[in-house]
Amino acid sequence: MPGCSVRRGVHAPAFLGSMLTAVLLASAPIGAQAPATPEPTLVPGPGMELTMQRCVICHEAQHITRSRLTRAEWLENTELMIKRGAPVAAGEVAPIVEYLFTYYGRNDDGSPRPRPAGAAAAAAPVAPAAGGARDVQALLATYGCTGCHAVDAKLVGPSFREVARRFGSEAGGDDRVARRIREGGAGDWGSIPMPPHPAINDAELRSLVAWVFAQR
């Protein structure tokens, strides 16, 4: 939706008003494009990428950013999300809860926990970075890509086939897609953000892009 530059999710009437105007002005069918303004994301810190990848699928990061919970409550909440279908592996619960409590925590007496200084500290790797290029299916599983993408169907993100059709034969398409996988971003397929994957090494990235482009 061009011209809709209001920050999403910030607040009500003004935002809604402009969104409605945008809808009225757009001559294309309403469902054709999603608003391109990205949703707000989580504050950077160790565990942020993993939390984005596992938690910002069914709902906005706002569900998290507006909450201030104790460690026990974040653990309970994460277990509830798994029951609700969140693709979180057993070993990922602890780092996610640690991140959530550190940045969106509340003390047991109800007072908010101050965020640690230097919040942008190095991100914890999602999975131990492996050596060379490997089986792409293993990569897709390791990095949780299939939680949001399928070859033929749009899930949270575009289908891999759509991506291949759009960028597969474009000059520089591979660099662009590689950058998007590693750095994340939003706005090209809808407003839902693609989380960053900084732990992916170059060889893995090349295999993933080549494989995605083969899905035409």
Add this chain to the structure above:
Amino acid sequence: MDQTPPRASAPLERLHASRREFLTRVAQASAVLGGSAIAGSAVAQAPADAGAGIPNAAVLAGKDSVLAIHSERPLTASVPAEHHNFLVTPTRRMFVRNNLNTPELDASKHVLTVRGLVDRELTLTLDDLRKMNVWEQQAMLECAGAGRTAFRPTPRGTPWSETGGMGCPKWTGVSLAEILRMAGVRNGAVHVAFLGMDRGPLPTIPPVVRSIPMAKAMERHTMIATGMNGETLTPVHGAPMRSLVPGWVGSASIKWVTAIEVLPAPFKGTYMDDSYRIPGIPVAPGEKMPADALSTEDWPVKSMITFPGPNARYRRGQVVPIEGRAWVGESSIRRVDLSFDEGVTWQRASLDRRGDRYAWRRFSLDYFPEKSGYQTVLARATDDRGNAQPFLPAWNPLGYYWNGVHRVGFTVEA
């Protein structure tokens, strides 16, 4: 929505293997749901491509701009009291509370199955329902978490404003009791579950299923609604049909209902066991929900001041026409009292005549301020069981049943 049929390429096979993994997890999830037929069939019906449903922009085009959006994924939105001074909540101001996406359903193809402990399974279309006894009632629908942000500390969940998350429109439909009688309820029936057609972006997401006790299901005001405010239901409010369990927490009323199952016990599932529960005895913030927590059902007595809005200005000698609404789940409003001195003394407001069983009631009082400056008005409703609204409702981990006394401030200029 990408409708391309799957190709039989090798990588796809393997990707499907990972989808199978998902489906296995869904199956496990439905085992958690108690392995009941309703959960199983819901899984079978889950579309391979969840798609995004109807985009929010299209939904919100049918809403007034004063509706505050609380979240976009899933969409939740409502108006506060000062934008709710209507005898009947207009559709454009009715709150929105989705769990997942807004599905786009074809009314001519939609069917409602009735099964479980019944003599005859039924499959009803919209036309079938229209041939039954269709009637209209005005009735409250209020999210269990309405008013949540007034709790301290604020529990997680949709940040409804103090007076947001509810409304009282008119509903048209058929009594659920008529449908259940047609199916013939068998001995041993204890709860009735509703399954909605809404879906989320992942196939692992359990469908929205809630069940209610038999007595409430057979109470004639509980209905399968097909219309709102004299028109067919709009998609975001559950078109083509939804359950309406008036006076009870909103989650009991399932939008886009496609199956009704009569069960020998309450349904087991995440929307029953993990949400919409409240400790019988208050717990400290941060403590786990006790295992014997209760399922939320009918709303306690509540009221709000719909006029004047916050910070209105009046001249000395001018009348301040106070107006509001009061309601309660399974009782009736006995009285509403207003205080202009922060609760030291109270004056009885006049109550409009009682309308439909589950509709809110208007109260009003013409106030003649004797002094100038900033002043406040408090409203406190009392029900027929003698329960009055508290100043500070009991804190509970998920922030349900906020029914604290509502306060509005205004200024009288000298």
